[in-house]
Amino acid sequence: EDQVTQSPEALRLQEGESSSLNCSYTVSGLRGLFWYRQDPGKGPEFLFTLYSAGEEKEKERLKATLTKKESFLHITAPKPEDSATYLCAVQPLRDTPLVFGKGTRLSVIA
């Protein structure tokens, strides 16, 4: 069975305190891995798509990396506005639905 596991479930950081969120996966294939940000009461906002091991993508204070077993979302010098739930999802094969992790709830304290 395809599974995506995110850790930690919740993370509390001081403003400026860099850290990483983990997304590990056991899937039948890897057509793509997605990171989304979700604010309370809103839909997920797309951040990154990663396709193959070794790939990295950056956007402002966020950097996503991918290995054969897991992905990391690195947050450098976070600000309070980075507080949100970060969702990881994998599409194993074409015509298969996304498999989501349960998310990491990030709080950044000023």
Place this chain on the structure above:
Amino acid sequence: DAMVIQNPRYQVTQFGKPVTLSCSQTLNHNVMYWYQQKSSQAPKLLFHYYDKDFNNEADTPDNFQSRRPNTSFCFLDIRSPGLGDAAMYLCATSSDSTSGSADTQYFGPGTRLTVL
């Protein structure tokens, strides 16, 4: 800006009273999805359309139905809402490509359904 739009943003209905949620998109994507998301849980796929081809997930209750009259619009009908159907309903779209790479799904803002 191209986007996914959901209406209404908040919907209150009574137990057993049918409700319809709508989604429209200006991305010209051929694939549309409906997800249900309950508090602190991951989104759960209910249906998706490849163009007009309807795909129902195996565990989607019969109480839920969907319509896609054209490329831009998709509707979610809940025939007899129960208390357990209170959730955020998310619409998403993607452009199905024949390449070997996955296609990113773009989500709308969601409709929060309350069942009284």
